Amino acid sequence: MIEDKNQARTSLSELGEFGLINHLTKNFKMQHKSTIKGVGDDAAVLNIENKQVLVTTDLLIEGVHFDLSYMPLKHLGYKAVIVNLSDIYAMNGTASQITVSIAVSNRFPVEALEELYEGIFLACKTYKIDLVGGDTTSSTKGLLINITAIGEVNKEDVVYRNSAKPNDLLVVSGDLGAAYLGLQVLEREKKVFEVNPNSQPDLSEYSYLIERQLKPEARKDIIKLLKDLEVKPTAMIDISDGLSSEILHICKQSKVGCNLYEEKIPLDPQVISTCEEFDLNSTTIALSGGEEYELLFTISQEDFPKIKGNPHLTVIGHITDESLGANLVTRAGQQIKLTAQGWNALS
Template sequence: MFDNKDKTNLNELGEFGLIEYLTKQVELTQKSSVKGIGDDAAVLDFSNYKTLISTDLLLENVHFDLRYVPLKHLGYKAIQVNLSDIYAMNGMASQVTISIGLSSKFPLEAVEEIYEGALIACKKYGVDLIGGDTSASTQGLVISVTSIGYAETDKIAYRSAAKEGDLICVSGDLGGAYVGLQLLEREKQIFLENPNIQPDLEGKDYIVERQLKPEARKDIVELLAALEIQPHAMIDVSDGLASEILHICKASNVGCKLYEEKIPIDPMTYETAREFGLDPTVCALSGGEDYELLFTIPQDDYDKVKGQLDISVIGHITEASAGYQMISKSGNVHDIKAQGWNAFKSEE
């Protein structure tokens, strides 16, 4: 896949040389970053804030396919999906570590691209890269990112704090990342059958970007704070709307009622899903990787969010005995079931 001619073999640098090479231009900008790369451990000081920590693992051919995922995008996405977990706690991300396992097929220049994408994401979101590791891998490319952040004790939003009567809100739009993945997979198959045919992604930039270059919703956390809204429960939409609302309901011991017509779906997502013979609503419910924020707020805060173009009220929290329901556009009641992506599902 890589043309290694005139490329730098990683063996020429060694592990410590590689780390030094990749991190030589890293600068610390967060006040909480006391010590970053260069010692046995980073030193952080969050003063009176609670510390938030999350880790994600991305594996080649499980979480990404290098036949259509550019390495720079992969580095960017690896950071974004992890920051999203901090924002899903209604917190602010401040530091990350990134560890990479790679095989000998990757030259130095390939690793540089991954780090370049990661550092672009860090700079954009004001996050410090404070450490990590590199290792040889016999199982393809492995990326592990740990994100660290902070929040005031009474501002943290747990999955378990939804209350009966709460409004259910979601940021942005849903289903785009999944439909973008279907488009990329289709073009990959066409290419494998005939390498002379170039991918046809014209006019589909938005949904392709939703898959390859997601954006964590730090802005929504900042917006809620500006609106003086304290979300009761919150989660990011990584595995599909259905899976995430069930996580909240089960953790909070409540039920829910969603309204299909209220679920935000971009026109390009809708049209492309139809082209593939897919139900756009199912793509939103079960697709995943949108990295939007799903949260519940008190009914009294409705007036604060009703004019916000990037927040949709899609239902409300009910008592647990009412179950988990979605009201279709035609008025039919459907039980909500989690059918999101499963990393441990065996291949058929």
């Protein structure tokens, strides 16, 4: 956080835990009829009738998952919600509620948490999500956010990772590599700023990359699109750790192999030009860059006509027998074994 010493500052201990939760959530209106009781009791009460319940959780830690020197708190709040919703959509479900646990050191005034919650609420509004609970406490160092998302799905609609079949097509939404490059651009500008705090960077040519890093979206629209097209994926996962890592999850859990075609991987022009500028291989970036929150899924070949030509979806390969392994087929026609080089939060 680039601190502005002139900002109004209210210390967290002035409000206390209950005061803080009340203060932050008082204007938030519930939107889901399934939310019977949100914040304010020992537990939230939800009424999810005739559907299966989906639960996912994700932990973001300052200095590990984000850097407040270029991640504005409002964006961080937004992104922390998106990361979780993406997991619900990846089950072919509808996200409906979240709980938010936050720990902050006392260097953060109440106003900083308000900014963070502005982002959380914006994501809730955009994706029609109710904030139904959480925990707010102090930390000995930095900021951390743990969000748990709840969703619902018809029993017959749920899509797992372990059900891809040989000959299925491998499909990805959107394009890849931008979020990772956005981070590289921001890291470079941070270094420039550290050397010369008066520099006024022109980041307009990286606008798409930076937006993908700072304000990613979850592909709720793709879940709706697939429903409208009457396509039920045979397996699905969201791309949080990199295309290559996610493909390997599907292959391992479904006990299949696959061929991924390098020339088919969708790349935005900004990704291509920035890879050239940074002297990076765009295929490597697309394979290993995380935090995309695109959906990767497999469909039966007979569904191909339904998605053919759709600008949001790209067929990037096909599923094969397990014995053939998971391979990248390069532009030169060479087969290379896919390896997960995705981001490892423990390394």
